[in-house]
Amino acid sequence: MARPFDVRRQRGFTVVAAFCFALLYLPIVVLVTYAFNAGESIANWEGVSLRWFVAAAGNAQVIDASIRSLQIATAAALIATTAATLAALATTRTAPYRGQAATFAALNLPLMVPEIVTAVALLIVFARIKMATGYTGLGYLIAAHTAFCIPFAYLPIRARLDGMDLNLERAAADLYATPVRAFRHVTLPLLWPGILAGFMLAFVISLDDVVITEFVKSGGQETLPTYMLGQLRRVITPEMNAISTAFLALSIVVVTVFFLVSRKRD
Template sequence: MKALLAFTLLFFAFIYVPIALIVVYSFNADPVNMMRWSGFTLDWYRQIFGLRNAASEAALYIETTEQLLAAVKNSFIVAFSTTALSTVLGTSAAMALYRHPFAGQRFYRVLLFVPMLMPDIVLGIALLIFFVGAGAQLGLGTIITGQTTFLTSYVFIVVSARLAGMDRSLEQASADLGASEWTTFRRILLPQLMPGILGGALLAFIISMDDLVITYFISGTNTQTLPIYIFGMLRRGIKPEVNALAVMMLVFSFAIAFAGLYLRNRKR
């Protein structure tokens, strides 16, 4: 029992201690050596928003706030677009399989799981080859299309799980009382599905905001999202600004993830 407890503690320490260190060192006042604590400061967070000071110029990696804001803007454009597309496609696929079974249904489900199970680097290379072969110009359009291919799988899984726990007798009762298919969908099916749809959409949104590998392959040279921007900063070393950006993304990701889990598990 003690050995199991020790293993559990070591396991969680291995996962969460590095994250805790990023949070702690994002407030470190030392601009040169991240591992040497020199006092508490919020300068690196201020610097991200363009509020520079003379004491932190030695660690300045963000040459212009406009570059950072452009990367953030691109990330939100991609995230909202892919979330909308993948939510519609994933929900439609889940409802089609739920209401209209057919002979190759299991094989079709496997095909929907493949983009999610495939290694990111393999999917990124495959999408790059496809877009280049099709003559598409790499940019926001290819990023949105590429991310939608695997985010649809996540939405499909979440909505399918919601559909599996629903009572179909409510739809049948609605039809017996003379309601049309659209009325049944709008007043019976959609309210029950909404927690799953919103949960899947939030999950797709946060994965899109955090995606680096696939986006790196299909973004081209003139388009940067926030993860690619941070990756470019890391090539010049780990400085406090990188830690501050990582903490801000971490907080945002946790907020969206917790909201998605809450909506996914909420009961009417």
């Protein structure tokens, strides 16, 4: 009897799949393993130890860069999610209008523009503003991160709104809810998982950005990724592995928390 086509029964499927997974995860497994190395090398195993985690935790530069990364990611993700929520409401909860397609394009274009182009453009514009105002604070990095985070925050929020019946807001209005109260009691609670997903995505994207940060940052404004990049050019010790492992753990925690929260909401 002829069986229906099943990609899993094709010759060589298992080998290809195993190879792809190995390529994805083996380097990470190696990286995490050597974070616990007792020796100075990232290639020779000399026993289990937490010394590199202790070293990283005691490294003032690492702590400084981590705090800055979290500050930028939190601020950028908050602003980007707010802007993306408003943009998503405006593009889905209104009657179709002229230029709607252009609005979508403008919102999503940053995903297509090569990051290096944005980085150079921002470098030039910010350099002028710095000269004119003398301000050299974190504002530039937060503005830059906000800009490239908006489309990432927009996508899950828009997807959530697309699946939401417009009659729900009509029903709320029909039942004496003013537009503000309809938003507060119906739209916002239903949109919440989408907003949370948008925030998490924006947060993670901001946290590990290198290219734009490298171009935009002023002196002494290292973030964790740019600090690590700088260190890798010099001596490589398992301290880098330890920092990366902590970074990975943070991402897993963030994603897990989001998953649990969104599941409870539905």
